[in-house]
Amino acid sequence: MSSGSTIGINCPGLSCSQPSLSADGRYVAQVATFNRPPSRQRIEVRDWRTDTTETVAEFDHTVSARPSISGDGRFVAYQDGQAEDVFVWDRTDDTSSGPIEGPSKAATLVQLSKDGSKVVYLSGSDTYVHDESSGTDQLVPNVRGVAIDPTGRYLLYAPHDTNGPSLTLRDLETGTDEIVSNQLASAGTDAVSAGGRDVVFHSTADDIVPGDTNGKSDVFIRRFY
Template sequence: ERISVATDGAQGDGDSAGATITSDGRLVAFASAANNLTSDNPVTWKRVFVRDRRTGQTTLMSTNTPPIERPVISGDGQYVALWGLLFRDTKTFLSKVSLGRTIGINCPGLSCSQPSLSADGRYIAQVATSGRPPSRQRIEVQDWHADTAEIIAEFEHVTPSRPSLSGDGRHVAYQDGRAKDVFVWDRTDGTTSGPIEGPSQEAELVQLSKDGGKVVYLSGPDTHVHDVGSGTDQLVPDVRGVAIDPTGRYLLYAPNDTDGPSLVLRDLETGTDETVSDRPASAGTDAVSAGGRDVVFQSTADDIVPGDTNGVSDVFVR
């Protein structure tokens, strides 16, 4: 199903990408340069939209700030977070889907970026940098209902250290981008475990499952799925993991072998695979609904669905 379309079904007239999906698979948030998806005044930058697959409604979420990277939608579909430029700095913006507009800016530092949302949108994990130019950063979790924030890590560098938040807001997985280590923080007791990859490897964080039970990370050419409870790892060799479903059972990955499918969904319990796309395609975190039922991805291929004649990147759900 093509997602980057207007409410009347018209295909977008600009590139669309960077999609995330709710746990039930109903709502998809994505960024698009298309100017014909809604009736709002056209602009020259990408904006964020939400597509309701049940009603067929496409709603504009952002108008004044170009998003820098893909938006994030909460698991229940109530909120969308994005980060974009505001004058010279980056800021995190929070929008309420039912209102179709920004309701707040959450950034106590000079610049904020890389937000991750809890299932109900109450908690926001993000990176806040300081200095001009930025020279240090911290990872924090905000409870915007209570107007409080907890700092969980601080670094004297700005190498990407993006966080990934569990659905209940209790756990945060994050990486020290310079040391190439991955950690998990528990807000219940304020403790941090890790590096979860051990002392002899380098790791890059992909995503924490929304149930807080599994952490996907990359090390060398392989993908590892770390069980937070037992501390054990499941190896998925020679693939690049890109997302995990909220239950931690289904891993979306891109094979390193480019001769086969571009995206594959693996059932980590049975070890079975299902092809998501055999055409050139890519996806990011929060791209799989609960139970592996739906997967959202982007592709420039024009033969995934009938009538794709716009010649630009589109967002699809399988």
């Protein structure tokens, strides 16, 4: 039997989806969709302790627009799916930076690092890591970014080349790579622990660890030190 409680966060629209939770569990960024003409959606941050909601952005369309909130709830990265741009909103200063976009003038948000310093996004066949303080982008070519560690230093990515590893961890400061899985595997955001020590992923492969005989998809943790 589990302990604790479940708290409902009321949705102001037809539906709410794509939640992103701050590290302390206080703030939830989500997408609220409204169907009253014209159909629209907005990105908002809910503080469940004070029972208040702040609007981050509102769009007159319902094309995919997902949020990613920093660990302290101060910063929210989000994408405008129709314009294919990414922005970062600072809740403390009430300011928005962006658009963040690649050379192809299109960007798909992957994740904001928990410290709010880096934004990972996809553009074309490449992955970019945007540094919020300098405004510069670091290119990681021909890969699909999957997740970034809370400090913004370690990027988990999936190479497009299926003949090699399925998941790799890159130290963005040194440019060195560590193989996470040679077998077919996948992972979600928040898959990398602080400092890149641990990576959690799932796979149907039965030869990643000894004795895997259940024939089902399992969850694994790769530890590097």
